[in-house]
Amino acid sequence: MSRHLLxxxxxxCPMPVIRIQDRIAELEPGDELEAIxxxxxxMQDIPAWCRINGHQVLETREEDDEYILLLRVGEGE
Amino acid sequence: xQRKAVALxxxxxxxxxxxxxxxxxxIHVEGINFxxxxxxxxxxxxxxxxxxxxxxxNNALWAAEQLGIKLHIVDIVEEYKxxxxxxxxxxxxxxxxxxxxxxxxxxxxKEWMEAHGFDFxxxxxxxxxxxxxxxxxxxxxxxxxSGIGDRLLRPLCAKNLPPTLPEREGWVDREKLYDFSGRxxxxxxxxxxxxxxxxxxxxxGGCCFLTDEQYSVKLQDLWKARGSRxxxxxxxxxxxxxxHIRSRPEYKxxxxxxxxxGKFLQGYRKLYPSLKTxxxxxxxxxxxxxxxxxxxxxxxxxxxxxxxxxxxxEVELEYRDTEGxxxxxxxTPLAPHELKKEWVV
Ligand code: SF4
Numbered sequence: 001m002s003r004h005l006l007x008x009x010x011x012x013c014p015m016p017v018i019r020i021q022d023r024i025a026e027l028e029p030g031d032e033l034e035a036i037x038x039x040x041x042x043m044q045d046i047p048a049w050c051r052i053n054g055h056q057v058l059e060t061r062e063e064d065d066e067y068i069l070l071l072r073v074g075e076g077e
Numbered sequence: 078x079q080r081k082a083v084a085l086x087x088x089x090x091x092x093x094x095x096x097x098x099x100x101x102x103x104i105h106v107e108g109i110n111f112x113x114x115x116x117x118x119x120x121x122x123x124x125x126x127x128x129x130x131x132x133x134x135n136n137a138l139w140a141a142e143q144l145g146i147k148l149h150i151v152d153i154v155e156e157y158k159x160x161x162x163x164x165x166x167x168x169x170x171x172x173x174x175x176x177x178x179x180x181x182x183x184x185x186x187k188e189w190m191e192a193h194g195f196d197f198x199x200x201x202x203x204x205x206x207x208x209x210x211x212x213x214x215x216x217x218x219x220x221x222x223s224g225i226g227d228r229l230l231r232p233l234c235a236k237n238l239p240p241t242l243p244e245r246e247g248w249v250d251r252e253k254l255y256d257f258s259g260r261x262x263x264x265x266x267x268x269x270x271x272x273x274x275x276x277x278x279x280x281x282g283g284c285c286f287l288t289d290e291q292y293s294v295k296l297q298d299l300w301k302a303r304g305s306r307x308x309x310x311x312x313x314x315x316x317x318x319x320x321h322i323r324s325r326p327e328y329k330x331x332x333x334x335x336x337x338x339g340k341f342l343q344g345y346r347k348l349y350p351s352l353k354t355x356x357x358x359x360x361x362x363x364x365x366x367x368x369x370x371x372x373x374x375x376x377x378x379x380x381x382x383x384x385x386x387x388x389x390x391e392v393e394l395e396y397r398d399t400e401g402x403x404x405x406x407x408x409t410p411l412a413p414h415e416l417k418k419e420w421v422v
Contacts, residue, residue, distance in 0.1 A: 018152045
């Protein structure tokens with residue numbers, strides 16, 4: 001298990017989703033990814049994307065106009 | 078062996094139905110959604126504060142969740158430029174290159190299909206629904222030019238078209254496909270009811286900003302000013318925001334209309350010089366183009382016109398260059414009659 005960080009600041013949806021999707025494709029099941037975003041839309045879209053694709057949202061928080069999501073990579077196929 | 082189909086998902090009702098029809102025939106379906114940069118998308122609408130009350134969602138993700146399918150979102154911003162600059166089959170009513178766009182997306186989906194071992198592609202197209210890209214005579218062009226041939230199935234109108242490979246091979250039962258045609262939406266709505274879909278998206282014009290007249294005018298203005306058909310992601314985002322005023326051919330002012338837009342534009346101050354009123358509440362303005370510092374005052378007068386100090390004898394503004402150096406200027410706001418109509422893009 002390893003932990004990774006992804007900077008999605010200033011990206012507007014769906015770009016943060018695309019970045020996260022492409023990053024997760026390189027990770028292993030069980031790995032964790034923390035994404036820092038500024039578009040509030042991510043609070044809807046990323047959990048939806050995770051539900052569809054079988055990943056887990058461990059934590060979401062809002063700090064100084066930034067939205068931080070901690071995700072755990074799912075098992076995949 | 079269970080066959081696999083990849084569906085082009087726009088997030089609208091038609092693709093939702095097309096997938097469900099094929100799922101009912103025991104085909105494994107996954108969705109693909111292309112991000113061109115111009116997609117009409119809930120959140121980009123929500124830059125304006127007043128729009129933020131309604132909950133926003135990404136319709137493609139929402140559709141995939143309703144259908145219980147995986148969704149792959151593909152960034153095609155760079156490659157898509159060629160489609161916008163140079164559409165072989167021309168534009169629709171505005172700058173929408175719909176037929177070329179369809180061909181391009183099906184071609185990309187075909188590459189994905191082959192790379193992932195899928196068998197065919199489905200779309201929610203309906204014969205006669207759109208004036209250019211969904212006509213009986215243009216539909217075969219999509220198949221030919223994209224190279225997909227008869228591995229493209231359009232479940233909503235398949236019965237009006239020659240049988241495709243999945244039908245001929247018996248992977249899907251043609252009898253259980255549909256024969257929709259024309260612009261009416263009634264059959265789709267009835268089918269949605271039958272499948273139990275509610276609250277689906279009904280995009281008015283098309284699936285992207287290029288069908289929007291005002292947006293197209295702004296994009297054309299940008300191309301004209303730059304002397305070439307060029308755009309970057311930042312340009313296409315900024316065309317969605319603020320009022321655009323071209324008081325001189327070399328540059329234009331992008332002036333926020335309210336707080337949400339002001340906040341959004343702030344994120345661009347390292348890329349564009351900006352003006353902000355300081356003596357009175359007012360907008361933030363980015364300056365896009367060839368701008369000389371001697372022109373600060375004339376630009377500042379226009380910006381002041383949109384501040385709460387518009388009737389004051391003097392308004393003070395802060396000019397900031399892209400390095401972050403600032404300078405204060407005091408100007409008389411432009412009088413209403415001095416603001417020329419033709420400046421407003
Ligand atoms: S409306 Fe836009 S996204 Fe849809 S087919 Fe036309 S050009 Fe492509």
